[in-house]
Amino acid sequence: MFRNQYDTDVTTWSPAGRLFQVEYAMEAVKQGSAAIGLRSKTHVVLGCVNKANSELSSHQKKIFKVDDHIGVAIAGLTADGRVLSRYMRNECINYSFTYESPLPVGRLVVQLADKAQVCTQRSWKRPYGVGLLVAGLDESGAHLYYNCPSGNYFEYQAFAIGSRSQAAKTYLERRFENFTDSSRDDLVKDAITAIRETLQGEALKSSICTIAVVGVGEPFHVLDQGTVQQIIDTFEIAAEQEDPATEPDAATGQEAATEQGTAADQGGSTDEGAAPMDI
Amino acid sequence: MTKQQANWSPYDNNGGSCVAIAGADYCVIAADTRMSTGYNILTRDYSKICKLADKCVMASSGFQADVRALQKQLAARHLIYQHQHNKQMSCPAMAQLLSNTLYYKRFFPYYSFNVLGGLDNEGKGCVFTYDAVGSYEKVGYSSQGSGSTLIMPFLDNQLKSPSPLLLPAQDAVTPLVEAEAIDLVKTVFASASERDIYTVRRQTRTCYHKCSWYPPGIHGT
Numbered sequence: 255m256f257r258n259q260y261d262t263d264v265t266t267w268s269p270a271g272r273l274f275q276v277e278y279a280m281e282a283v284k285q286g287s288a289a290i291g292l293r294s295k296t297h298v299v300l301g302c303v304n305k306a307n308s309e310l311s312s313h314q315k316k317i318f319k320v321d322d323h324i325g326v327a328i329a330g331l332t333a334d335g336r337v338l339s340r341y342m343r344n345e346c347i348n349y350s351f352t353y354e355s356p357l358p359v360g361r362l363v364v365q366l367a368d369k370a371q372v373c374t375q376r377s378w379k380r381p382y383g384v385g386l387l388v389a390g391l392d393e394s395g396a397h398l399y400y401n402c403p404s405g406n407y408f409e410y411q412a413f414a415i416g417s418r419s420q421a422a423k424t425y426l427e428r429r430f431e432n433f434t435d436s437s438r439d440d441l442v443k444d445a446i447t448a449i450r451e452t453l454q455g456e457a458l459k460s461s462i463c464t465i466a467v468v469g470v471g472e473p474f475h476v477l478d479q480g481t482v483q484q485i486i487d488t489f490e491i492a493a494e495q496e497d498p499a500t501e502p503d504a505a506t507g508q509e510a511a512t513e514q515g516t517a518a519d520q521g522g523s524t525d526e527g528a529a530p531m532d533i
Numbered sequence: 534m535t536k537q538q539a540n541w542s543p544y545d546n547n548g549g550s551c552v553a554i555a556g557a558d559y560c561v562i563a564a565d566t567r568m569s570t571g572y573n574i575l576t577r578d579y580s581k582i583c584k585l586a587d588k589c590v591m592a593s594s595g596f597q598a599d600v601r602a603l604q605k606q607l608a609a610r611h612l613i614y615q616h617q618h619n620k621q622m623s624c625p626a627m628a629q630l631l632s633n634t635l636y637y638k639r640f641f642p643y644y645s646f647n648v649l650g651g652l653d654n655e656g657k658g659c660v661f662t663y664d665a666v667g668s669y670e671k672v673g674y675s676s677q678g679s680g681s682t683l684i685m686p687f688l689d690n691q692l693k694s695p696s697p698l699l700l701p702a703q704d705a706v707t708p709l710v711e712a713e714a715i716d717l718v719k720t721v722f723a724s725a726s727e728r729d730i731y732t733v734r735r736q737t738r739t740c741y742h743k744c745s746w747y748p749p750g751i752h753g754t
Binding site for chain 2: 343348
């Protein structure tokens with residue numbers, strides 16, 4: 255893990271052709287709390303585990319609305335994530351202003367990647383220590399991208415980043431083939447289940463996770479805690495009907511009858527005072 | 534050797550009139566629908582009203598290209614505000630933003646004569662009236678545009694606001710109910726259109742009410 259000789263500068267190659275500073279930055283992503291994303295043909299769902307510094311503090315915000323059609327979940331240095339979200343928001347606003355149409359997700363992601371790359375080739379800079387799961391909708395459909403500190407980006411059907419994300423990835427790998435035709439609600443349930451995987455035993459409550467959805471006819475918004483708790487409760491009901499301590503995905507498979515979640519999570523509160531941008 | 538004058542102007546006047554009236558729990562904003570240039574009509578069906586925020590609407594007459602640019606600027610700034618504050622801008626906040634945005638172009642102004650209307654944070658109607666470079670005032674009613682010289686005296690007669698210089702400060706909003714105010718607005722456009730060639734009777738009208746609000750509609754007479 256300690257490759258001391260060539261790792262001081264981001265502009266120093268190792269003999270093996272690696273940039274250790276960039277790899278260390280990716281390590282920072284792995285240390286952050288988990289974030290997952292999955293998409294169907296028409297919707298993309300982001301989820302993250304809420305980590306608080308201490309019992310006294312509030313948890314860090316890891317999901318950001320970038321525009322009505324794009325949102326991002328981050329893992330790693332939250333401050334870097336905040337700055338990049340601000341950049342993304344600006345880009346979306348400027349593009350909308352000039353072209354009177356929403357910025358295609360693929361373009362935004364490339365701009366973000368290029369911005370990250372710059373930091374890997376300047377001696378006076380350091381790479382961003384944050385991985386971003388960019389969820390968005392554009393004319394070519396629903397998209398989920400992962401942006402690395404290295405400046406690489408990849409499109410995914412489903413992905414998980416951060417600590418203990420391997421458990422979520424295993425779950426997603428098993429189920430991803432079904433996601434394309436999943437309904438919105440099933441997608442949300444899968445997201446919550448994937449998050450539960452990363453918790454590894456810890457109780458799943460709505461206070462411990464944040465879920466956000468974007469889809470056709472549904473601007474990006476974070477689901478409120480009540481809605482999420484209702485969906486979690488439907489898991490519990492289904493799980494009680496089986497042996498306790500069975501695999502979680504068997505429980506989610508039984509949920510044909512439990513559609514109460516549907517009406518409740520119409521997303522976005524309709525309260526008079528709540529703003530559409532309320533995240 | 535006389536100073537050379539420009540033989541091209543970046544501005545044009547597309548005419549039209551705007552009106553707004555504030556009540557205790559409502560606000561009516563209206564603008565006529567004709568867009569002209571010189572003695573010609575460009576379109577009979579143009580809305581000079583723009584919704585800037587949930588409870589804030591702007592009606593602008595003057596040079597519509599500048600008006601459109603101004604609307605876009607404000608919309609973009611409103612998005613930034615929402616990202617930073619997690620809520621919509623209030624009408625008084627938008628009023629200040631509009632003033633600053635106009636003054637920013639003090640030396641190449643937006644040729645836009647604006648009237649801002651909506652509900653403030655307490656649900657009371659508020660109207661702000663502007664000149665082209667951002668000087669603004671909160672009033673109980675206002676009109677701007679080519680017909681304002683005909684409309685304003687009539688509104689003064691019907692609604693006369695107390696002076697903002699009076700102490701103690703008096704309520705600027707009119708005691709009329711919403712239906713009466715809407716009727717007044719219809720009358721005002723009917724009269725102005727008689728003598729102002731750039732103003733027609735047909736208006737787009739938005740009414741904000743504390744309890745519910747109606748999206749802008751094209752209303753006839």
